[in-house]
Amino acid sequence: MPIDVHTLEQIDGSSFLRSDRVVVGAIPAQANAAGSGAGASVTTAVAFAPYSLPPAYSVQITPSQPALVSVTNKTSSGFNVVLTPLSSSTTLAAGTFDVLVVA
Numbered sequence: 001m002p003i004d005v006h007t008l009e010q011i012d013g014s015s016f017l018r019s020d021r022v023v024v025g026a027i028p029a030q031a032n033a034a035g036s037g038a039g040a041s042v043t044t045a046v047a048f049a050p051y052s053l054p055p056a057y058s059v060q061i062t063p064s065q066p067a068l069v070s071v072t073n074k075t076s077s078g079f080n081v082v083l084t085p086l087s088s089s090t091t092l093a094a095g096t097f098d099v100l101v102v103a
Contacts, residue, residue, distance in 0.1 A: 008022060016103070022102065023053075023054055023102070023103040024102055025048060025099075026098070026100050027046065028099075030046060030097055030099055031095075032092075032094065032095055034093055035091045038085075038089050038090060039090070040091065041083060041085075042083045043081070044081045045078060046080070046081055048078050048101070052076045052077065053074075053075075054103040057101050058103070059079060060099075060101075061081055061097050061100075062097060064095040066086050068083070068084040069081065069082070069097075070082045083097070
């Protein structure tokens, strides 16, 4: 039988928006489109609506294929994930990425 443990330790030098909670959101296997050609980036909008994200949050993206990842246009309702192939001669396939948001 599992035992719930409710202890949270904040690492020195890090900060949380609130002192009484940590906000965590996960979206496993968010779909992304295929690239339009060799070297083309793919942008996917990620929405957490109707939930409003805190003013400051961190995003971790794990793609299902080799790609450079960047997160742009962070707002209270979501953000964009941009996947860029590692080589200008590679085309991104349709796939997925995992999303983890922590605030």
